[in-house]
Each structure stands twice: as C-alpha cells, then as structure tokens.
Amino acid sequence: MDPTYNDIIAFHGHSCPGLAIGYRMSKAALAFLSESRSADEELVAIVENNACGVDALQCLSGCTFGKGNLIFKDYGKHVYTLYDRTSKRGVRVVFNDRYVPAGMRQDREQFITWLLSAPEGTVVSLKEVQIDEPEPARIMKTVMCSFCGEGVMITRTREIHGKLACIPCAEKIERSSAV
C-alpha cells in the first residue's frame, strides 16, 4: 500500500534527482522509526528545505502541507527530522552530498538511477535525536470579515474601526488611510 516511486512521480509531475533524494531520505527515516504513512498526525516532519524531495516525503510519510504535520525551516539543507508521537522517537536524516561520485551529477538520468539504487549508508546518514514534541495542528473558528464578507480564521483577524477584518482587508484599509 506504500506509494511507489512511480506514484510519487505522478504526484510531483516528473522525476528528478531532488525527488529521488527525498525518496531515499524518507524511506530510510521511516524504516529507522519502523513506521509507515501517517493517516492523521502520528508523525511530524521538520524539513529544512522546500525542494522537490519534500514531495516524496509528503507521499511516503503522510506529513503533508495541508495536515499541519509538515514544519518548514528555511535552511536550504537536505535534512528532515521525522518524529513519531506514539513512540516519542525522532530521527534526523541527511542526504550525503559529499558521497556522490565525481561526474555523476552531469548525466541527470544516471544520477537518478544511482540515487535510487546506491546503498542506503552511501546516500543518507541517520541519527536518533531528542526533540521537543511539536504542537498538533488546531482547527480554529471561522468568522466573517466585516469588510469583504469572506470567511476567515478567528486567529487571523484584526480589529479596524471596532470591526473584525481579514488581513488583506486590514492592509488595504491601512494603505488607503496612509495616503
């Protein structure tokens, strides 16, 4: 039932070295935790980039942008930390840039094949880590913006002239009063 690399290509839209890197990182981290996909929020992922590989992680781990269990830190690193709320264990997985054979990156297809087939210990490094358990995602009440009439999460409103405004309306009003 786990998504195959082809299922992940279908989600991402194409195959590329980044997707293959994320595939190997995610498979290794899930195996380390002896976990499969997260139907709800059992797993949480902290990703240190927003490159192609994160799409493989979303498919394989079930830590998705829309479920709130995908936390983005904009560090530009091929590093994911996967945390299991049930076992309270965490694993940090790193792509081993430096172990890629010289010249391998020049042929894109050859590089993808290498990434998908090289031994796990060559492609990634894994380390058990202790982290503070991330807060679960919360569903907030929706209210209506008094200005545009559209629904907005109560925690994302501002008060303008004693009325609730969504952020885009509040900013528009602030800009027009500044003129």
Added chain:
Amino acid sequence: MDPTYNDIIAFHGHSCPGLAIGYRMSKAALAFLSESRSADEELVAIVENNACGVDALQCLSGCTFGKGNLIFKDYGKHVYTLYDRTSKRGVRVVFNDRYVPAGMRQDREQFITWLLSAPEGTVVSLKEVQIDEPEPARIMKTVMCSFCGEGVMITRTREIHGKLACIPCAEKIERSSAV
C-alpha cells in the same frame, strides 16, 4: 488520469470537510482556466491558508510544496488564486462559508456529502483576476558548511570567522559566543 477524491484521501490520510472544500475549490478553479494538472511549473497557486483543502489542491493542480509553485500566505482564509503561466490568466476561488445550510456542519459525514455534491455556485465563488506573475522556483548551488560538513544552498549560508556556515551552525556559534 486526474486524481479522484479517493486518490486524494489516500494522499491526505483521511476524508474530512476541509479536504472536500479544497477538492471543490480546486476542481472549479482548474475548470475555469480549462487546465489540468501541472507537470512542471505551468500553474502556480497562492493559498491563503494551510488547512486540509490544500492537500486536494496539491493533488489536483500539481502545485506542490516541493515544486515551488505553491505560495503560502498565512491569512486563514479558504481562498486560492490559481495562475496559468501559459495563458497568463488567473482565477481567485473562495469557499462560500455563508451558503452552508444551517445545522449542516453538525454531522461531519453529511457535511462532506453536501460539500461534494452541492452545485458549484453554492459551494464556491470564482472571479478572474490580474496578478503579477510569480517568479519561478530556482535551483541554487550546494556548498558544504565549514562547521557541520553538511550540504547547504549557497543562498542560505552566513559567514562566520571568514568561513561559510549553514544557519543552524551560525546560530549555535552566535549563541555560544553570547554566553
């Protein structure tokens, strides 16, 4: 070939009202633009929340977190703007919170069924919009952090004592020198 609602459940992990909302919003926006899934970056989505529905959008539009064509604005609103780089057309789609019949939300399954089957004009509003074309995602060079030895995107490095550091190493060094 387009993902079905069941395919989207498989990606998200479960069905819920939020997922059904995102499904209807995404289907309507894609039909408005006469577009199907984005294999590369033909489509760009600007999403005004990070709720469950965005997972439906990722599956249906191919605007995914890992591909860089999913732009998040944290406004807490069920609003997506979908832009087509080919036709240069954009559409803004809004979930019509206020048209949900009274009492409907109390039964989760009934609410999902209603969301999936009510007429499009009841569930969502669509409007053609002009927006500035978002920049495409760029792939940056990877360098090695002089401190941890891990790969890091060149644009996410800092200089510490004349050497390149990744952000986590830079912050660790800054914290330890502050003590």
